[in-house]
Amino acid sequence: MKSEVADKTYGNIAYEENFWTGKKTVAIDGVPLQKVSRKEFVTADGKTCVVKGSFFSGVALFFGVDRVQVLPPIKWYETALALLPFIFIMVWGNSVALCNIFPVVGGALGGGISGVCVALNMLFMRMVHNVFLKILIALGVTAGCIYICFQVATVILSAMA
Known part of the structure; x- marks a missing residue:
């Protein structure tokens, strides 16, 4: 930075x-x-x-x-936006009922993937000054994280079938 x-x-x-x-x-x-x-x-x-x-x-x-x-210090909304991937994967990936609807990997594997995405979110949002771009970056990284966790869950489920 x-x-x-x-x-x-x-x-x-x-x-x-x-x-x-x-x-x-x-x-x-x-x-x-x-x-x-x-x-x-x-x-x-x-x-x-x-x-x-x-x-x-x-x-x-x-x-x-x-x-x-x-x-300047990181603002509260930047922290909240950066944590979106981790919160989503931990809530969705650790709920059996939700994973039956849309499977994503949770637990340690999902936490590790989403943790890397949180770090990338913080890094990318520090580089941009426009609030709307920060929101788009956070949503894009979150979508990418969900996609990766979905692909990993799909591979695991297909290997078990």
Whole structure:
């Protein structure tokens, strides 16, 4: 996830965090800061920059007492939309009556598949700023998750017949 913000005091700040590994990089006006520790960076003139927060809670950079918000926290509706695949698969896939109507795999296998879809939902929704596109992304990933779980359930049922 890459985010850029213009600050009056420090100029253009570019922050990048890898979603999967958590590796962070910070650059001011195109000049990368030297990494001192996991969350501390040093500017060219010797000022210390501390990164606080995460992908989910939002990221702020602290230059002494100065605070620069680089990445806003995830909103409640983004979390709710991202959890749709997991909730659907866990409710539908673990109900025998519902699986007789439309079979989807539940349990650990369905939870694993839908968990990956939740992570993809969060990642894709962070890249988009338009609310309507976030809703479309969430619905698309949820539909893809349901389709994959349906295909897995169909394979399991056909192997048992």
